Amino acid sequence: MSVLVYVETWEGKLKKASYEAASYGARLASRLGTDAYAIVLNASDDASVLGKYGIKKTFSVKGEHFQHFHNYKYVEAIAHVAEQIQAKALVLSGTFTGKMVAPLLAVKINAALITNVVSDPQEVTPLTVKRSAFSNKGFVYYESQSEVNILSILPNALGVSESTGQGEVEEIVHTPETNIEIQIVEIDKVKGKVPLPEAEIVVSAGRGLKSPDNWGMIEELAEALGASTACSKPVSDMHWRPHSEHVGQTGITINPQLYIAIGISGAIQHLAGVSGSKTIVVINSDPEAPFFKAADYGVVGDAFKVVPALTEAIRKFKAQ
Amino acid sequence: MKVLVCISHVPDTTSKINFTNNNTEFDKSGITFIINPYDEFGLTRAIWLQEKQGAHITVINVGTSETEPTLRKALAIGANDAIRIDAEPTDAWFVASQIAAQAKEGGYDLIIGGRESIDYNGSQVPGMVAAMLGVPFVNACVGLEVDGGKATVIREIDGGKEKSIISLPAVIAGQKGLVEESDLRIPNMRGIMQARTKPLKVVAPVESERKTKAVLFEKPASKASVKLVDPDNIEELVRLLHEEAKVI
Structure with a gap:
């Protein structure tokens, strides 16, 4: 045995x-x-x-x-x-x-x-x-x-x-006996990123970011933390971000140590995909956002001010 | 082309989950049941095969009579007929054995299930059915085109997507991407009326062992209420994540 x-x-x-x-x-x-x-x-x-x-x-x-x-x-x-x-x-x-x-x-x-x-x-x-x-x-x-x-x-x-x-x-050495054939046509790899289901830290953003042009600060925060990036369903539906980043019930289920949700209200379908996270941080300008109920730490504030400040603070912390 | 679509009967996404009988059973009281969302993507893709390529769609469920409204809904969406295996679906091996037995008998070209059910999240049945039948299995399928005896499939892999060609018969476990949410169909009155008279065959289960048993249920520990951090003192958040949560 x-x-x-x-x-x-x-x-x-x-x-x-x-x-x-x-x-x-x-x-x-x-x-x-x-x-x-x-x-x-x-x-x-x-x-x-x-x-x-x-x-x-x-x-x-x-x-x-x-x-x-x-x-x-x-x-x-x-x-x-x-x-x-x-x-x-x-x-x-x-x-x-x-x-x-x-x-x-x-x-x-x-x-x-x-x-x-x-x-x-x-x-x-x-x-x-x-x-x-x-x-x-x-x-x-x-x-x-x-x-x-x-x-x-x-x-x-x-x-x-x-x-x-x-x-x-x-x-x-093993010689397989199966006669099932799989002809691989194409493999499309997302370069240089930890696959979301295995990521230990995930930084995710939603409609609160207002435009796909505003993702630079999300990527900077993710880079400072060594995190993978994700997004909410509306954001992937609007093609602001690729579907492969969509976490939630119909997207990818994640279980990171740390999940930072920025400008995401926290619909039950989203929570179904992320509530296995060990620690959840929610940053939202709306103090009534339902996501705060599922969060460990919350920041009520404007993402456009909070996120760059957080990135700076993380960089300072990492430099110590 | 004959397509078999496996339908799980699951609590609606927004359901409050409770347990009963000393936490040994899932509490069904007050729960609305729906077609498992992952199965519904597959069902909708199958309906396209029906409309564009003349496929015949059979839906199958392993469950007691209480699952029939869910099967009728699948018929109202457009499936041609339904099979219900009359048994409690408590174990993946058991359920897969039932579906595999029906699949052998029916000679289906394609069997479509969901990536997982939203209740037990097992991700087991479609793969087991494929192995029991000895046919190709594609999990997390986000693209499917059928051409003669072959299918071109796209599946999610760890860190990307893979496109491949497999021969039929085959089993796929679908998810969003097979069709989009906006493609899902709400049954219309005509569909609902037709569904009442479409064949729904009730079949006794075949002999099969059950390899697992759910012995106890537990709710997640309730979260302590959120700790709010002043946006003007964001260093405090970094300190908490490091010293208290110990995640950075």
Whole structure:
């Protein structure tokens, strides 16, 4: 019996969201009195770094079949390693990639799948974990009825537990058998930005900014904080900002450590996508904006004065 | 072309969420149920395939008789017929097994679900259906064109979009982008009248295990009221974020 963590890569590099999954897997393994292993596909990074997060050994799968993400091929390779090490629990991150993999993997290895996991298990036998539900308006404790389980962690819900150490790495070969073909035509990447679902700090703005020309100060604040930028639905509907920045119920769900909402009133559909944030700061000129009820910190004031002042204060703080 | 659209019956977005029976059940009292918004984007895209490419649309739900008004609404929007699997949808594996069984029988070219349901947010059923059928699966689908036995799909990836060509049959899990909100249809009187007489088949569930069980529900801890910071003393906000919230 053991624990297997699926570690994602982005252009060959190990993804930060996966360090959180690795940490989770290591803690779970120690509670089960066993070891945590990892599998990584198409990595150019040295996977021994996963040892810092408690991974004993990483199986690194390379080769032409895995150069592009292909959910069925990736699932086959993960299932192959899971069988080799007799994994009873598999852990991955609930990213877009994780969501392409997890349900297929569950069927392939006949496992229970629990997604949106937000805490370490309450119990390990039977496995009982807390997950987020009702679009952040509730939590549900799920009890597994299965011998083998897959846990998909809500990105940023738990963070990493880092120590020292170096893991082993074993390169393995796997030839996929699936006959499902996916012909990739085009990949359109947003350059140089942390994907929103994985961002630790997000600066977001809404209609209160009055015009797309006023986004410069939002980007400056984001840069000072090392944050990703997002926007409300009306702003993406008016094409002031790309749809890929829209956070909220019909857009992207985010769970950052810090969410700063500027000129966003806080409609319930918006809150559904952002209320998983650990700390929420609302900047709005309207003291009656409903968002203040969901905020930890609020500034009632003119965004055009408050935001540049905040950027300046952050820069000063960072310079210290 | 035969299209199967999976419909989740979920509490309206603005619902207050409460739990009952010692927090072991979701409290349905006073809740208005709707078609899961992510499924509605997929349903609308399917209606376009019906109108422009002659597709036949079947909607399917796993649920008790209380979900029938939601299925009737999908019929009023334009689906040709409906299937209700008569069972409580408490577990993704169970639900996926039911849909996969119907899909095998019906020989559908395309199965469309939603990226997630807005109640349990599982993101599991469409992918499981695909794996059970052994057909391509595309999650977070924001673009779909069908041409003969192939589909060109666009999906959201971590940090961008990917366009690919897959062969049918296939399963996609949709979201906004498949169609826009302004494309969603409100059923008209004619549609509502027609929906009353469209076929709605009730089917007994196939044998399947349930791999998970919800044992306890919990509401988020209520937030302490907002701490207001003077806009003329914004350094105070930075101090609070660093020392109190410890997020910077």
